Amino acid sequence: MGPNTFPVEAVAKMNSTIKRKKTRTASSAPLSEWTDEELLLEYREREDRRAFEQLVNRYEGELYNYLRHYLGDAEMAEDAFQTTFLQVHLKCDRFEPGRKVRPWLYTVATNQAIDAQRRNRRHRMVSLDHRSRGKGSEEGAGSLVDLLESQESSPYHRADAAERERFVREAVDFLPDPLREVLLLVYYQGMKYREAAEVLAIPVGTVKSRLHAAIGRLNDALRLSADVSGHG
Amino acid sequence: MADRVEHQLLGLLLEALDDAEQKQLEEQLAADPELRRRLSRLQEALCPLEATRVRFEPPPGLAERTGRLVFRVACERAEASQRRELEAAPSAAVLDPVLQATRPAEPLAGAVAPPSSSGGWSWRDLAVAAAIFAAAALLVIPAIENSRFNARLVACQDNLRLLGQALSQYSQRHQDYFPPIPQQGRLATAGVFAPVLASAGYLGSSRLVVCPASPLADDRQFRIPSLEEIAAVEDPARLERLRGLMGGSYGYCLGYVEDGRYRSPRNLRRAQFALMSDAPSDQLPGYQSVNHGGRGQNVLLEDFHVQFFTTPQPNGLRDHFFLNDSGQVAAGRHRDDAVIGRSGASPLRYVGTSGR
Numbered sequence: 001m002g003p004n005t006f007p008v009e010a011v012a013k014m015n016s017t018i019k020r021k022k023t024r025t026a027s028s029a030p031l032s033e034w035t036d037e038e039l040l041l042e043y044r045e046r047e048d049r050r051a052f053e054q055l056v057n058r059y060e061g062e063l064y065n066y067l068r069h070y071l072g073d074a075e076m077a078e079d080a081f082q083t084t085f086l087q088v089h090l091k092c093d094r095f096e097p098g099r100k101v102r103p104w105l106y107t108v109a110t111n112q113a114i115d116a117q118r119r120n121r122r123h124r125m126v127s128l129d130h131r132s133r134g135k136g137s138e139e140g141a142g143s144l145v146d147l148l149e150s151q152e153s154s155p156y157h158r159a160d161a162a163e164r165e166r167f168v169r170e171a172v173d174f175l176p177d178p179l180r181e182v183l184l185l186v187y188y189q190g191m192k193y194r195e196a197a198e199v200l201a202i203p204v205g206t207v208k209s210r211l212h213a214a215i216g217r218l219n220d221a222l223r224l225s226a227d228v229s230g231h232g
Numbered sequence: 233m234a235d236r237v238e239h240q241l242l243g244l245l246l247e248a249l250d251d252a253e254q255k256q257l258e259e260q261l262a263a264d265p266e267l268r269r270r271l272s273r274l275q276e277a278l279c280p281l282e283a284t285r286v287r288f289e290p291p292p293g294l295a296e297r298t299g300r301l302v303f304r305v306a307c308e309r310a311e312a313s314q315r316r317e318l319e320a321a322p323s324a325a326v327l328d329p330v331l332q333a334t335r336p337a338e339p340l341a342g343a344v345a346p347p348s349s350s351g352g353w354s355w356r357d358l359a360v361a362a363a364i365f366a367a368a369a370l371l372v373i374p375a376i377e378n379s380r381f382n383a384r385l386v387a388c389q390d391n392l393r394l395l396g397q398a399l400s401q402y403s404q405r406h407q408d409y410f411p412p413i414p415q416q417g418r419l420a421t422a423g424v425f426a427p428v429l430a431s432a433g434y435l436g437s438s439r440l441v442v443c444p445a446s447p448l449a450d451d452r453q454f455r456i457p458s459l460e461e462i463a464a465v466e467d468p469a470r471l472e473r474l475r476g477l478m479g480g481s482y483g484y485c486l487g488y489v490e491d492g493r494y495r496s497p498r499n500l501r502r503a504q505f506a507l508m509s510d511a512p513s514d515q516l517p518g519y520q521s522v523n524h525g526g527r528g529q530n531v532l533l534e535d536f537h538v539q540f541f542t543t544p545q546p547n548g549l550r551d552h553f554f555l556n557d558s559g560q561v562a563a564g565r566h567r568d569d570a571v572i573g574r575s576g577a578s579p580l581r582y583v584g585t586s587g588r
Contacts, residue, residue, distance in 0.1 A: 049303060056295045056302075064290035078291060082298045089302045114397055118536060165283040172284065177401050178433035186248050187278075188285060193248045201436050208239035210433070215242065219277050 036101035044092045055101075056085055062189070063109050069188050070113045070181075072173060080116045084109045103198040106189075110181065110199065171221045179214040182207050241271050245278060381525065384445035388510065388523070388530050389538045391440050395482070395508060396536040398434035399425075403499035410507070412496035413487060413579050418462060418471060422486055423479025423575030425508075426456045441480025443510055443530075446523040448481045456480070472576070479575030481523055483511040483554075486571045486579040488564035494580060495567075502568070504551070505534040511574035512554040512561075518544045519554040519561070529553075531572075 031039065031054045039058075042051040063084065067077040087108050095104060172180060185196040186207070193211075197204040243249040244257050261267050403410050411428040414420045429435050438455040442448050457478055465471045485497040485507050497507065510521035510529035520543070521529035528542035531553060545552040553572050557565040563579035564571050573579070 049299075052302065053295070053299045056298050060290050060295040061287075064294060065288045068288035074288075074291070077288075078294060081290070081294060082301050085298050086302055086305060089306060118397065118400055161283065164280070168280050169284050172281075176405065176433060186246055187281065190247065192250060193243055194250060196248075208243065209235070211246075211248075212235065212239050212242055215274075215277055215281075218281065222280055 036105075037097075037099075040088075040092060040095055040101050041097065044095065052085075052089065055088075059105060063105065066106065066184065066189050067109060067113055069184050070110070071116060072169075076116050080109065080112045083116075084112045087112065100198075103195055106185065106191075106199040107201070114177075168218070168222075171218050174221075175214055175217060179210050179217070182210040183214040186211050237267070238270070238274065241267070241274050245271070245275055381445070381527075384443075385524060385530065385540060388443040388445060389540070391443065392482070392508060392530055392532040392538045393536070394440055395429075395435075396532050396538070398429050398440075399507065400499070400536055402429060402432065402434055408499045410485070410497040410499060413484075415494050415580055418465075418475070419459070420578050420580075421475045421479075421575060422484040422573035422577045422579075423475060423477070425484045426479050426575075427459050427462065430456045431459050438480070441482055443481040443523045445525070446481035446510070448477075454480070476574075476576035479511070481511050483509050483521075483572040483574045483577070486561075486563045486573045486577065488567055488569055488571075490567060494563055500534065500567075502534045503537075505568065506531050506551075506553045506570040506572055507534045508532040509553060509572045512544070512572060513574070518552070520544055 031050055034042070034051070034054070036055060036058070039051040039055045042048050043055070060081075064077060064081050067080045067084075068074060071077050071080060084105070088105065091108070095101070172183065175183065181200060182196055185191045185199060186193065191199070193204050193207050197207045200207070240249065240253065240257050244254060244261075247254075249257065261271065399410050411425040413422060413424055426435070426441050430438070435441070435456070441456060442451075442454060448454055454477070457474055462471070462474060462478070465474060487494060487496045489495070509531040510523035512519035512529075513522045515522060516526050520526055523529065524540075528540055529544070530538055530540050532538050541553070544554050551557075551568070551570055553570065554561065556562055556571045557569050561573060561577055562571065
């Protein structure tokens with residue numbers, strides 16, 4: 001090895017490593033090992049269909065579960081899942097490098113769920129019926145009380161396990177959307193406070209206080225139910 | 233403070249804290265029995281929710297179907313774009329003679345060559361370049377202006393759509409009523425919708441009520457005041473300023489009068505009933521909004537779709553967006569008489585004169 005060969009080879013090797021790190025190619029590693037960000041950027045820059053499919057597959061279970069909880073309806077959740085990825089395809093050029101894909105996907109999915117709810121009012125039919133009997137108040141504070149008043153079957157503590165589950169589910173559904181969204185992301189999807197704040201574009205402190213308020217309201221409803229059954 | 237501790241304890245139970253926060257809290261817990269008791273109380277509070285924490289499995293083949301749908305849409309869009317390019321091709325040919333005219337002409341036989349020092353730029357070259365530059369500027373500057381106008385128009389429509397979502401959610405929880413405007417008092421103005429929605433948690437950010445094409449867009453300090461702040465203002469001039477600003481750069485439906493009684497706006501899902509819009513102004517004829525250079529206004533209709541109208545009373549609509557049937561900036565004269573007032577407008581106060 002001559003005195004000049006080492007640096008040239010070393011530089012070439014270093015350059016190729018840097019290049020590989022910057023833009024992976026399909027031959028360097030299987031797509032399943034790529035990060036979400038690499039997949040999205042690959043799709044955006046090279047329109048590599050396999051990268052997009054990999055991303056859809058990766059989030060199939062997680063995002064469907066989120067949308068199913070959010071919308072309370074399997075068919076609507078499936079539609080919202082498909083329109084979420086349609087939006088990802090249409091808007092991937094707006095994804096800023098350096099951001100994380102996961103919270104961005106959840107933001108898109110949340111917007112699709114809100115749109116789906118508005119378009120298809122089936123989701124809230126039961127709730128609206130209950131509400132129309134309640135008095136209604138600012139910030140939906142009376143909603144859980146309305147729910148308790150509207151329970152035609154036995155209240156929470158007299159009910160069997162399935163009834164109790166249904167009651168809690170409806171109580172969650174009765175929460176104002178800002179509280180419910182935080183509960184869905186942190187409790188049901190297991191997100192960190194910080195991640196939920198990024199998805200909803202609100203301060204971390206607001207996420208914490210909304211989650212606390214949501215749990216508090218659910219417990220108020222259950223406690224009230226226990227009182228009703230105690231006096232009844 | 234107590235709340236903040238509970239937030240952290242809740243975060244610990246749900247594994248929602250960052251590693252550093254979690255470590256710090258665990259150390260505190262080890263040293264503080266009272267904190268441990270609070271943690272177990274919170275754990276009990278979460279118990280009833282546990283049964284609902286099920287995982288829903290996606291239907292078989294969802295990812296495949298989604299991929300197919302997206303690529304079908306992508307193909308359709310690509311084909312449509314190709315068609316548009318092909319349709320545009322003849323117009324390029326029409327432009328060709330113009331392009332040829334700008335190419336240097338063959339020197340005529342016997343003609344005297346223009347004086348040029350050492351093959352550099354002559355005054356004639358510079359004149360031609362300047363003319364081309366001026367022509368390009370004439371073509372490009374309006375195009376840039378236009379694209380900026382369109383971008384702001386679309387961003388404003390997005391704002392109104394999000395405000396529509398917030399209003400829709402609010403009405404769902406309040407027996408179909410939108411945020412009410414009180415008949416009297418310091419909150420009796422159209423702009424009250426913003427602090428009401430914000431304090432109930434329906435608005436993520438104050439920027440939602442700022443049209444990016446409006447003069448208010450330059451005020452980076454703007455934020456929606458809270459209801460408590462408005463209640464606490466003592467200086468009448470400051471209160472007036474706050475009332476004029478709290479609705480941002482959008483106007484809101486002033487409600488209507490029926491059987492001699494004032495009624496708040498209500499969600500009846502009418503496709504042609506204006507609920508919100510770019511704020512009307514008293515500087516332009518017909519109270520046309522100044523937000524988009526006076527070229528028109530985005531209007532959020534009660535079925536929650538948003539449309540840009542170049543006049544406040546478009547053809548085919550009997551109703552004027554900014555005036556009631558008596559030609560006043562005040563609550564509508566009947567249920568279907570939509571009137572949008574800017575932030576400081578009161579439903580029962582006679583503000584304007586004629587429709588100008």
